[in-house]
Amino acid sequence: MLTVPQRWLTFAFALLSAVSGFSAEPDTVALFQPAEERFSQTGKFVALPYENPALYGFRYATSLTEASLGAVLRHDSHALRAETGTGWNAFRADAQTYYLLSPKTHVWGSAAYERGSRRNVRWNETADYERLFPYFVADTIGGHLTAEHYSFEGGFAHRLGRWTLGGEMGYRAVLEYRTRDPRPRNTVAELYGQMGVALRLARFRVAADVRAAKYKQNSSIAFMNELGVTKSYHTTGFGASYLRFDGANNTVNYDGGSYGAGLALVPLDRFGWSAAVRWGMETYDKELPNNNDLRLTNVREHRWQAELARTFSLRKGAWGVKATADLRRRTGKEFIYGTSADNTFPLLSTAGQYRFQVSDFALSAFYEATPSSAWRWSATPVVGFVRTEETYAEPVKRANFSHLYFGADFAVSRAFGARWQLDGGLSATHYASTDHDWQLASATLPYSYRIAADNFAMNSGSRTDGGIRLRLSKECFKGIRLYLQADAHYVVLPQQSHRTTLNASLGCWF
Amino acid sequence: MGFTACSDEDEKIATSSTTVTINAPAGLNNPILGITSLIFKNVNTGQVIPLVNPANPQATSSFVATLPDGLYNVSAEGTLKYTVDGTQQETQFRADGNQISVSGGKATVRLDSYIYNSSKTSGFVLAEIFFTGTSTDANKSYRGDKYFVIYNNSGEALDAQGLAIAESAYQTITKRTYTPDVMNEAFVAQAIYRIPVGKPVMVQPGESLLLVDNAIDHRNANPKSWDLTKANYEWYDVSNIPRIADVDNDKVENLEKVYCYTNTIWAPHDRGFHSYVLARLGDDVKSQLSVADYTAKYAYDGTYDFVFPNTGAVKKMPEKGYQIPNKWVLDAVNISVQSLWQWNVTAPALDNGWTYCGLVNNDKTQFGNSVRRKVLSGKILQDTNNSTNDFIPQAKADPFHQFHP
Numbered sequence: 001m002l003t004v005p006q007r008w009l010t011f012a013f014a015l016l017s018a019v020s021g022f023s024a025e026p027d028t029v030a031l032f033q034p035a036e037e038r039f040s041q042t043g044k045f046v047a048l049p050y051e052n053p054a055l056y057g058f059r060y061a062t063s064l065t066e067a068s069l070g071a072v073l074r075h076d077s078h079a080l081r082a083e084t085g086t087g088w089n090a091f092r093a094d095a096q097t098y099y100l101l102s103p104k105t106h107v108w109g110s111a112a113y114e115r116g117s118r119r120n121v122r123w124n125e126t127a128d129y130e131r132l133f134p135y136f137v138a139d140t141i142g143g144h145l146t147a148e149h150y151s152f153e154g155g156f157a158h159r160l161g162r163w164t165l166g167g168e169m170g171y172r173a174v175l176e177y178r179t180r181d182p183r184p185r186n187t188v189a190e191l192y193g194q195m196g197v198a199l200r201l202a203r204f205r206v207a208a209d210v211r212a213a214k215y216k217q218n219s220s221i222a223f224m225n226e227l228g229v230t231k232s233y234h235t236t237g238f239g240a241s242y243l244r245f246d247g248a249n250n251t252v253n254y255d256g257g258s259y260g261a262g263l264a265l266v267p268l269d270r271f272g273w274s275a276a277v278r279w280g281m282e283t284y285d286k287e288l289p290n291n292n293d294l295r296l297t298n299v300r301e302h303r304w305q306a307e308l309a310r311t312f313s314l315r316k317g318a319w320g321v322k323a324t325a326d327l328r329r330r331t332g333k334e335f336i337y338g339t340s341a342d343n344t345f346p347l348l349s350t351a352g353q354y355r356f357q358v359s360d361f362a363l364s365a366f367y368e369a370t371p372s373s374a375w376r377w378s379a380t381p382v383v384g385f386v387r388t389e390e391t392y393a394e395p396v397k398r399a400n401f402s403h404l405y406f407g408a409d410f411a412v413s414r415a416f417g418a419r420w421q422l423d424g425g426l427s428a429t430h431y432a433s434t435d436h437d438w439q440l441a442s443a444t445l446p447y448s449y450r451i452a453a454d455n456f457a458m459n460s461g462s463r464t465d466g467g468i469r470l471r472l473s474k475e476c477f478k479g480i481r482l483y484l485q486a487d488a489h490y491v492v493l494p495q496q497s498h499r500t501t502l503n504a505s506l507g508c509w510f
Numbered sequence: 511m512g513f514t515a516c517s518d519e520d521e522k523i524a525t526s527s528t529t530v531t532i533n534a535p536a537g538l539n540n541p542i543l544g545i546t547s548l549i550f551k552n553v554n555t556g557q558v559i560p561l562v563n564p565a566n567p568q569a570t571s572s573f574v575a576t577l578p579d580g581l582y583n584v585s586a587e588g589t590l591k592y593t594v595d596g597t598q599q600e601t602q603f604r605a606d607g608n609q610i611s612v613s614g615g616k617a618t619v620r621l622d623s624y625i626y627n628s629s630k631t632s633g634f635v636l637a638e639i640f641f642t643g644t645s646t647d648a649n650k651s652y653r654g655d656k657y658f659v660i661y662n663n664s665g666e667a668l669d670a671q672g673l674a675i676a677e678s679a680y681q682t683i684t685k686r687t688y689t690p691d692v693m694n695e696a697f698v699a700q701a702i703y704r705i706p707v708g709k710p711v712m713v714q715p716g717e718s719l720l721l722v723d724n725a726i727d728h729r730n731a732n733p734k735s736w737d738l739t740k741a742n743y744e745w746y747d748v749s750n751i752p753r754i755a756d757v758d759n760d761k762v763e764n765l766e767k768v769y770c771y772t773n774t775i776w777a778p779h780d781r782g783f784h785s786y787v788l789a790r791l792g793d794d795v796k797s798q799l800s801v802a803d804y805t806a807k808y809a810y811d812g813t814y815d816f817v818f819p820n821t822g823a824v825k826k827m828p829e830k831g832y833q834i835p836n837k838w839v840l841d842a843v844n845i846s847v848q849s850l851w852q853w854n855v856t857a858p859a860l861d862n863g864w865t866y867c868g869l870v871n872n873d874k875t876q877f878g879n880s881v882r883r884k885v886l887s888g889k890i891l892q893d894t895n896n897s898t899n900d901f902i903p904q905a906k907a908d909p910f911h912q913f914h915p
Contacts, residue, residue, distance in 0.1 A: 228874030243556035247849025248870040336580045339609040348613040349524045349579035394523050
């Protein structure tokens with residue numbers, strides 16, 4: 001006898017089946033198991049512990065190699081944040097593999113290339129805004145930016161008796177530029193490495209890992225207009241700028257890095273208690289190379305993440321509950337200099353003016369049913385609270401707001417015949433604004449004041465996010481499956497605006 | 511709800527207890543100062559901190575305040591009482607200090623004041639200076655149409671013969687230590703042109719004289735420029751290089767060339783690196799020196815230390831020009847680039863501020879803009895000897911601008 005939820009999902013799935021024209025229900029465990037391991041809620045509900053390479057390396061029991069070509073179109077009718085623009089249109093190619101080299105050694109790797117256009121970026125000419133705010137280079141012109149992203153990553157995990165060793169290294173590069181004035185050219189290089197170890201103790205594996213990364217961005221703005229240049233601003237938050245060095249100091253370097261560590265505990269047989277805590281610190285200096293590498297500002301962020309989960313196995317399915325906490329604390333420091341003599345600036349003082357904090361607490365659960373080996377469905381509700389606080393010490397400025405959010409995700413996966421599989425899902429989340437507090441007396445320009453005020457209005461208001469996704473896979477050659485995947489998201493934003501995102505990709509896996 | 515934790519990174523803003531002491535002008539008997547305005551402007555951030563305002567004056571020549579550490583420009587105004595022949599006199603003073611460091615927990619700021627009388631009406635002033643040139647429809651720069659406007663800012667007709675416009679030898683974007691340092695006594699000029707001496711040039715109250723680079727109809731070459739054939743005067747240079755020749759409209763009287771650093775043709779610096787004064791080469795209209803007598807007596811032969819940035823090596827460099835004593839200066843305007851200003855190149859008593867057209871060096875938005883003096887009331891233009899307050903920066907240039915109906 002089907003339960004009420006099962007009846008609804010069976011109806012939805014019957015609808016999908018009618019559209020697709022398929023109706024057979026054979027056993028397809030072996031064929032699609034690698035995808036099942038990775039895409040099912042049972043497989044991905046517990047997430048944080050597997051950031052340790054020693055645990056990640058033995059997360060899956062099957063090998064999977066995948067390559068795809070895809071595109072993304074994202075459009076905001078009103079920028080959620082002016083500095084990141086109103087859209088991102090990109091083409092992407094990527095490949096990844098997770099390979100069981102031997103029963104004791106697993107390896108993985110990935111490579112990705114993405115090229116796209118960031119649309120209508122305003123008050124920002126620097127790449128990696130989310131890493132470097134509030135200290136970036138801005139101007140009042142802005143425009144579209146072409147961006148290319150490259151990334152490579154590789155890792156391994158090896159069992160030695162009760163011990164597991166794991167390691168991972170990766171490299172990311174970004175090139176961002178514009179072909180009309182003002183012409184920023186930003187190149188980013190980031191190298192990171194991580195080492196982890198896990199020990200089998202009773203019915204658990206306990207693990208620890210450390211991670212470090214080195215980051216560099218070289219940024220410059222050129223002008224081809226024969227009449228001259230426009231003014232650039234070195235932002236310090238809330239639409240303000242470092243007046244003394246504003247102007248034509250268009251060459252900037254960012255130098256920094258990060259390190260972190262984590263502890264984790266996972267059950268041996270996949271079900272039971274799991275826990276993880278992670279801490280990371282990243283820091284970035286902003287320097288003016290044309291002023292004897294003058295260090296203008298420093299931003300530093302600490303991040304603590306924690307996850308506690310309990311999962312249960314059922315005869316035909318699984319369920320679980322999870323509590324998570326994600327705390328970010330960012331501080332910004334300005335370096336104050338005295339009278340310059342021949343382009344040397346004596347350091348007078350430092351001022352820790354800026355602070356940004358995000359505290360996110362959530363409870364989630366999942367229920368996944370596998371009525372037969374040919375299909376499964378899951379429901380994953382979540383409820384949470386997130387508070388964002390941004391302040392500037394002197395003169396006092398602040399932008400604080402909170403949201404209560406709740407949502408759910410429904411997913412269905414169905415195999416048709418020996419060669420077809422269809423995965424689909426619906427999701428919806430509502431962020432309800434519970435309070436907001438804004439104080440800003442002035443900014444460097446009326447233009448930047450409007451930007452700061454608009455960003456606050458867009459980010460502090462309520463929003464609703466809904467999405468749908470579909471993935472159709474078919475075994476076309478022995479052992480090789482092709483797939484077509486598409487998803488769409490629609491977000492209702494404040495100020496009668498919205499965000500539309502479309503993703504599509506064509507790939508294969510084996 | 512939020513997550514907070516104390517750590518070394520919770521850096522506070524360092525502050526210092528700052529004592530400001532204003533010294534009375536030298537030579538006065540029993541001077542008593544009272545501060546009515548004391549403002550600290552943070553050079554790094556632009557934050558303005560008013561410590562004393564007219565609503566809350568301080569009957570003292572010193573003041574103590576706690577300020578965030580930083581680099582400041584300081585300006586003070588107030589009342590000054592002193593005794594002359596046993597009788598107390600009262601006037602006003604100003605005092606300024608630029609790029610003063612406040613740090614280390616305790617700081618002392620000493621300012622030398624000078625007498626300033628805000629009620630004194632001015633005579634001739636520089637009402638507008640157009641130095642950027644215009645741009646063409648093809649987005650090229652056009653530089654032949656620069657001009658100065660001299661304005662009678664008094665209530666009576668004044669004789670303009672002998673009025674000289676002069677460009678500073680020093681640059682406002684590069685602060686140097688010159689030897690000898692004569693700024694408190696004289697303005698060092700690298701170009702001086704004056705209205706010929708010998709016949710009266712009467713200018714009515716509220717009327718002006720237009721002095722141009724080339725008195726031609728510039729619209730023929732650049733439709734966005736003007737017809738300057740009706741200018742009152744033009745400056746004309748005989749160039750040593752034939753292919754760089756000046757244009758002379760023989761229907762417009764030439765200014766008398768007193769001195770210029772260049773052997774070709776002169777025009778005001780197009781990005782605003784220099785300052786300008788309006789002066790006479792003599793105590794008054796009737797006692798103006800000839801060019802020969804002036805250049806024989808008022809040459810400036812100075813030096814400054816140039817430090818090579820890569821090696822730190824120091825080389826003494828010459829700085830030549832001619833001095834115009836501050837007492838001969840009728841009006842001064844410090845001009846710079848908004849993001850590059852380092853210092854004023856006139857004595858504070860001549861001009862306590864500065865103005866600009868360009869926001870940055872090579873600012874493409876500066877073309878067609880000038881600095882223009884504000885109207886105070888009726889036919890009187892604002893003249894507080896502070897170009898920051900007295901001028902409209904980036905005004906749309908108009909050689910025929912009507913300051914009053």
